[in-house]
């Protein structure tokens with residue numbers, strides 16, 4: 001027992017101090033004030049620290065953030081080994097590949113001399129083409145039209161005519177503009193004026209994986225084939241079926257309508273405009 005607890009004057013002083021400090025604390029949090037905020041531990045609030053993107057005279061380049069060591073390659077955080085029964089682990093490892101972007105043919109559409117590659121560098125199944133169709137219809141058709149002729153809902157309102165993918169320019173592979181690598185590049189990076197100042201078409205790399213971009217390129221070839229292919233291009237076993245489908249479509253269509261493409265059967269085919 002100390003005298004302290006029993007001394008009324010000390011008790012009063014303590015209570016007064018408590019009341020005062022409660023009054024002082026009041027209004028610290030949440031209240032609006034034109035006064036600068038009270039700081040009880042200024043050394044913690046104002047601890048010297050380095051902010052990302054900040055300046056520092058400690059390093060010769062004046063930056064706080066350090067550059068990665070030369071030759072560093074981006075790598076996913078998850079080191080999963082893909083297993084066949086786990087779609088999610090496979091998708092993670094695919095993303096890692098995507099970050100690495102080590103293959104210029106696949107990720108830039110260019111060969112080792114920097115020229116556009118003529119053909120999609122992967123083998124595609126019909127599933128891939130259908131996926132390409134879906135992605136094309138989402139990302140490209142509004143301007144370029146469901147049939148690729150440049151008359152999409154937005155494209156037909158453009159201040160100048162949009163390119164027609166059925167033109168020789170995009171079909172004759174002796175021209176750069178008809179190379180698969182070039183179409184891939186445009187889909188991802190858009191079209192820019194020669195001086196790089198004006199963006200004529202937005203790039204879609206933010207919305208498309210590299211794989212899906214190639215699928216779109218392959219689907220543009222499908223669209224082209226709908227206007228240029230003849231029955232002799234169809235495997236013999238399916239010719240009769242295709243011939244019957246074309247005849248049925250021609251007799252069902254009103255006079256003057258263009259023959260709808262036979263692949264794939266569910267696509268709207270005449271322009272993008274509803």
Ligand code: HEC
Nearest residue numbers: 139140142143154162163177183186187191200201204216
């Ligand atoms: C917002 C409208 C719009 C969308 C969406 C769009 N484009 Fe374009 N695209 C344009 C315009 C405009 C041009 C013509 C640019 C120019 O040369 O002035 C163009 C040109 C092109 C060309 C021709 C480039 C050349 O050098 O001749 C290709 C190929 C192309 N687009 C592919 C695509 C693909 C693939 C997609 C979908 C991933 C797509 N575009 C989505 C507006 C669009």
